[in-house]
Amino acid sequence: MAIVTLLTDSGESDHYVAAIKARIISINPGIRIEDISHKIEPSDIAHAAFVLKAVFRDFPKGTVHLVGVDATGNRGDAYIAVQLEDHFFVGCDNGLFGLISEKPHQQLVELNAINTVNTTFPERDVFAPAAVKLASGVSITNLGIPMATFKKMIDRQVKATKKQITGTVVRVDRMGNLITNIPKEVFDTLSKNKVYTVQFGGEKFRKIHLHYNQAEQGECFIVFNSLGLLEIGIYKGNASQLLGLEYDSTVNIIFEE
Amino acid sequence: MAIVTLLTDSGESDHYVAAIKARIISINPGIRIEDISHKIEPSDIAHAAFVLKAVFRDFPKGTVHLVGVDATGNRGDAYIAVQLEDHFFVGCDNGLFGLISEKPHQQLVELNAINTVNTTFPERDVFAPAAVKLASGVSITNLGIPMATFKKMIDRQVKATKKQITGTVVRVDRMGNLITNIPKEVFDTLSKNKVYTVQFGGEKFRKIHLHYNQAEQGECFIVFNSLGLLEIGIYKGNASQLLGLEYDSTVNIIFEE
Amino acid sequence: MAIVTLLTDSGESDHYVAAIKARIISINPGIRIEDISHKIEPSDIAHAAFVLKAVFRDFPKGTVHLVGVDATGNRGDAYIAVQLEDHFFVGCDNGLFGLISEKPHQQLVELNAINTVNTTFPERDVFAPAAVKLASGVSITNLGIPMATFKKMIDRQVKATKKQITGTVVRVDRMGNLITNIPKEVFDTLSKNKVYTVQFGGEKFRKIHLHYNQAEQGECFIVFNSLGLLEIGIYKGNASQLLGLEYDSTVNIIFEE
Numbered sequence: 143m144a145i146v147t148l149l150t151d152s153g154e155s156d157h158y159v160a161a162i163k164a165r166i167i168s169i170n171p172g173i174r175i176e177d178i179s180h181k182i183e184p185s186d187i188a189h190a191a192f193v194l195k196a197v198f199r200d201f202p203k204g205t206v207h208l209v210g211v212d213a214t215g216n217r218g219d220a221y222i223a224v225q226l227e228d229h230f231f232v233g234c235d236n237g238l239f240g241l242i243s244e245k246p247h248q249q250l251v252e253l254n255a256i257n258t259v260n261t262t263f264p265e266r267d268v269f270a271p272a273a274v275k276l277a278s279g280v281s282i283t284n285l286g287i288p289m290a291t292f293k294k295m296i297d298r299q300v301k302a303t304k305k306q307i308t309g310t311v312v313r314v315d316r317m318g319n320l321i322t323n324i325p326k327e328v329f330d331t332l333s334k335n336k337v338y339t340v341q342f343g344g345e346k347f348r349k350i351h352l353h354y355n356q357a358e359q360g361e362c363f364i365v366f367n368s369l370g371l372l373e374i375g376i377y378k379g380n381a382s383q384l385l386g387l388e389y390d391s392t393v394n395i396i397f398e399e
Numbered sequence: 400m401a402i403v404t405l406l407t408d409s410g411e412s413d414h415y416v417a418a419i420k421a422r423i424i425s426i427n428p429g430i431r432i433e434d435i436s437h438k439i440e441p442s443d444i445a446h447a448a449f450v451l452k453a454v455f456r457d458f459p460k461g462t463v464h465l466v467g468v469d470a471t472g473n474r475g476d477a478y479i480a481v482q483l484e485d486h487f488f489v490g491c492d493n494g495l496f497g498l499i500s501e502k503p504h505q506q507l508v509e510l511n512a513i514n515t516v517n518t519t520f521p522e523r524d525v526f527a528p529a530a531v532k533l534a535s536g537v538s539i540t541n542l543g544i545p546m547a548t549f550k551k552m553i554d555r556q557v558k559a560t561k562k563q564i565t566g567t568v569v570r571v572d573r574m575g576n577l578i579t580n581i582p583k584e585v586f587d588t589l590s591k592n593k594v595y596t597v598q599f600g601g602e603k604f605r606k607i608h609l610h611y612n613q614a615e616q617g618e619c620f621i622v623f624n625s626l627g628l629l630e631i632g633i634y635k636g637n638a639s640q641l642l643g644l645e646y647d648s649t650v651n652i653i654f655e656e
Numbered sequence: 657m658a659i660v661t662l663l664t665d666s667g668e669s670d671h672y673v674a675a676i677k678a679r680i681i682s683i684n685p686g687i688r689i690e691d692i693s694h695k696i697e698p699s700d701i702a703h704a705a706f707v708l709k710a711v712f713r714d715f716p717k718g719t720v721h722l723v724g725v726d727a728t729g730n731r732g733d734a735y736i737a738v739q740l741e742d743h744f745f746v747g748c749d750n751g752l753f754g755l756i757s758e759k760p761h762q763q764l765v766e767l768n769a770i771n772t773v774n775t776t777f778p779e780r781d782v783f784a785p786a787a788v789k790l791a792s793g794v795s796i797t798n799l800g801i802p803m804a805t806f807k808k809m810i811d812r813q814v815k816a817t818k819k820q821i822t823g824t825v826v827r828v829d830r831m832g833n834l835i836t837n838i839p840k841e842v843f844d845t846l847s848k849n850k851v852y853t854v855q856f857g858g859e860k861f862r863k864i865h866l867h868y869n870q871a872e873q874g875e876c877f878i879v880f881n882s883l884g885l886l887e888i889g890i891y892k893g894n895a896s897q898l899l900g901l902e903y904d905s906t907v908n909i910i911f912e913e
Contacts, residue, residue: 153572164457167433176677179670315672317698355731412703412707413693417661418711421690424690428716474869518882
């Protein structure tokens with residue numbers, strides 16, 4: 143069964159999400175729709191990109207991801223469909239898709255360039271019909287005009303030397319846990335047999351745990367999470383509030399010689 | 400496949416919505432359930448009516464819309480099933496259904512009048528079984544006792560003269576955008592070749608845009624939105640907060656001779 | 657069609673819920689997934705147990721309930737699958753399942769004891785695969801190692817004598833209604849022909865209503881709700897805020913001789 147996922151910043155108290163679903167069902171009632179989230183902060187591309195990057199590969203290959211975050215974009219932003227890592231993405235070329243994968247795209251077309259639908263609601267009027275076509279087996283090349291590239295923004299990069307890894311918080315989750323961009327592979331490569339200190343805010347820790355519950359209640363845990371990223375939290379507490387860290391805060395791992 | 404949509408003010412942190420869905424599935428597991436929203440403000444009929452009116456026609460004809468907003472209603476309010484514009488609606492006759500369409504209803508029955516189920520949870524115990532029957536092809540006339548009419552409340556009307564259109568904000572959406580009840584057709588009919596001013600709060604504008612992104616960031620846009628209604632917003636900002644306008648605020652369009 | 661319900665404290669602004677669903681779909685795309693709630697307060701076992709207990713029996717027998725609330729639990733808590741009242745439950749043995757039924761369990765196994773998956777995200781990596789197997793017809797005894805018992809916490813009990821019933825608020829719902837643990841059967845048994853007073857906060861009432869709308873707007877209603885439990889509310893108001901009562905507040909029913 144073809145799957146279309148939805149990721150929007152539309153919230154759940156208006157008609158927008160239901161209108162997108164209704165359009166999809168009206169075109170092809172056989173499609174399975176799965177919500178990723180509609181609680182992305184309005185026009186927050188970094189939030190949306192984090193969530194999409196974290197989960198899209200968990201869906202079966204061939205899944206179509208309709209992304210209605212900052213859907214109108216800035217003047218001149220195209221509406222696009224992209225094939226990337228054997229998944230399809232439909233949305234606005236506002237920079238979001240450039241943040242979810244470092245692999246080159248497989249196919250890329252501009253939607254709505256021919257027979258343009260003039261609309262203030264592209265999620266329903268442009269993205270939904272395109273997503274249905276992709277999920278129904280229509281070739282992406284039949285959906286629009288080929289494009290060479292889409293927008294790439296430069297994401298915060300981890301700085302890693304033999305002495306230090308410096309990363310940033312890329313997401314504060316519902317629990318208040320601080321997810322950084324420091325990958326386990328980088329740590330494993332650099333940390334071999336070395337004593338290290340994890341620093342953030344005014345705190346210093348000398349241990350990375352395997353599980354959240356290896357900390358005592360109210361104490362800090364530091365783990366490599368299910369995304370393979372360094373995550374800092376307070377066991378049964380809100381680390382963001384208690385430690386005063388937020389999106390874009392710095393986290394260092396310092397190695398001793 | 401038969402579709403039942405759900406629109407409630409039950410929120411998502413209790414068992415209520417799941418209990419409605421479980422009842423539907425238990426009676427007929429073949430039914431497709433689609434959420435419109437469960438984030439309607441408690442007993443806010445205006446909010447619910449706006450959302451339902453904005454989206455019900457996007458679903459296929461024959462869709463059954465179960466509405467659990469102010470579900471108990473006031474003393475004496477009947478539980479009803481209505482056929483309207485080839486859609487079915489099941490809920491409480493609390494005035495909500497009178498706000499979603501100006502067309503005459505096709506069929507109308509009172510539910511729960513014979514073999515009355517005495518319950519504090521009519522969404523689960525009365526509306527769900529009726530919705531399943533409708534979605535399964537049972538004739539609406541077999542569901543209850545025919546009624547002549549249901550409650551009609553008088554909605555805020557737009558006042559339109561050759562000199563001026565006066566409307567009100569009928570919905571502040573998640574983004575803070577102000578959706579009015581001023582239809583594009585009325586504006587188009589009256590504005591021909593005339594210079595006009597759009598006034599709201601202390602603001603005056605002389606242009607209606609085609610797209611949200613025709614305004615600069617932080618500036619006002621005014622568009623006719625995907626519902627054909629005049630909508631005021633701040634591009635990448637919250638118009639309701641920044642302009643101090645809210646539900647029921649007045650918006651004028653004044654034509655020069 | 658096999659059903660898997662989801663009940664988590666993961667919220668809806670992160671990737672977690674979508675990751676669980678994606679895992680289920682990837683293993684068996686024929687499974688129907690139904691959300692109970694993802695808005696359980698973080699690690700709030702009492703909240704989750706109330707919601708689950710209130711609704712699980714409304715689903716068809718054989719339904720699999722995946723519970724990701726306080727999913728990691730405390731050190732030493734096992735991951736388990738339980739068969740109880742002909743439903744299946746998968747989650748952490750953190751005490752939650754001990755609160756949803758007083759019946760003895762039918763089957764109980766420890767998951768993840770053989771071929772242990774080491775993960776910080778057991779909902780996706782342990783519970784989802786187990787839930788899919790159960791929903792696909794695999795015997796629960798094939799999922800893990802048999803256990804004798806799971807954690808039982810002692811829930812707040814109602815005290816009932818010929819003179820008085822004393823209960824507590826076990827849930828404040830979205831509307832601010834106060835749901836107590838006082839069952840209708842206990843009241844019916846003790847109240848025969850007696851005059852009674854319901855007391856809570858500084859309030860005293862001498863009548864239990866049949867319906868919410870038997871109170872006037874802004875006044876108190878007291879009903880036995882659809883769960884058969886005494887519920888106190890303000891008609892079209894928020895009883896918790898207006899009466900100053902909350903989770904664990906005491907409610908008394910006093911009988912006169």
